Amino acid sequence: MDRKTQIIQTAAKLFREKGYKSVTMRDLADELGIKAASLYNHIESKQEILVIIIMDIAKNFTEHINQIFPINELSSIQKLRQVIRMHIDLSIDKTDALACMNNEWFYLEDSYKSSFLNMRNDYENKFRKIILKGMQKEEIAQYDPEIIVFSLLSTLRTLYLWYTKNKDYDRQTLEEDVTKILLSGVNSPS
Amino acid sequence: MDRKTQIIQTAAKLFREKGYKSVTMRDLADELGIKAASLYNHIESKQEILVIIIMDIAKNFTEHINQIFPINELSSIQKLRQVIRMHIDLSIDKTDALACMNNEWFYLEDSYKSSFLNMRNDYENKFRKIILKGMQKEEIAQYDPEIIVFSLLSTLRTLYLWYTKNKDYDRQTLEEDVTKILLSGVNSPS
DNA sequence: CCTACCGATCGGTAGG
């Protein structure tokens, strides 16, 4: 792993723990055992670090949903399952970057912020279309689709928080249980 | 409304829009049409403002769940309904403070941070007990209770975000629809 | 990768 990657991963950890604005270049340098000025041999600015962290993880989501979305062989429920799995996998494998994306995107400067928001909107739109098609085909219950989308996404987006406190779950159990609860609700089936 | 209340409400709005760390006392003063130094005639510090905003809204949650929790006449589902309603009401009526509580509690200093986290834990524990009792009585489905609690809370906690973009919903429709989806899931009942 | 250092900005105080 080269130095730049090291810097970015360490930064992701710190940004997650303390927030982008609160982490100083001196904090970051300390964590790496060097002086703040030395960071600038590898990166251009604090902002550049944030951009790389967030855009990289955001692309993961975009590419994955773009891949699943057009597959005609999959039912809406199957697509939803795959989307849930992706959220769980990224929550486990790229926790720090995911936390940064969720909480620090706000501090992206103008052009990157709007490009991030575009990616986010595209993602939500595809997610929404999967739900709507599932409702048309009566695979998914006929509730207000906006509230369904919001409810699912808010759970999926904060999974990383919960996983951090419950690391004993293995990936597969988590996938099964989260999928079950999101699809079936909490009412007793009786 | 006295000046201190004005300062706190304006700060809540700005903290929500830009984040606690990014809002300067000069920003806050500008918004109120005064000079930064004048703020200190009404408040002690920037931190005091944050403490007041967050502790005030946190107490709303604590008091409300403490009131509902011990009522023996209510079933678990009825308690859950009331909790959902509280989240919706506060999301609508105290949006800025709620956003601060969710995103900026992190910047509370030591003793306030731990006191906030205690309140939060108490709240989650009572919420969890309502769910567990509901499962015992078979009012609530027998899934992993931790995942149920997490899934419900993550949706309820981010309701304010969604409401901000969908203000055309009236309170009652929102309560009915959110309750239905959280309790029944998105699977088609067929 | 370091030392030395910069201009800007921050939260907050003194004194009226």
Added chain:
DNA sequence: CCTACCGATCGGTAGG
């Protein structure tokens, strides 16, 4: 509520 101002800290640069 203001003017004037402070010490500390920030992101970043120069030069080696």
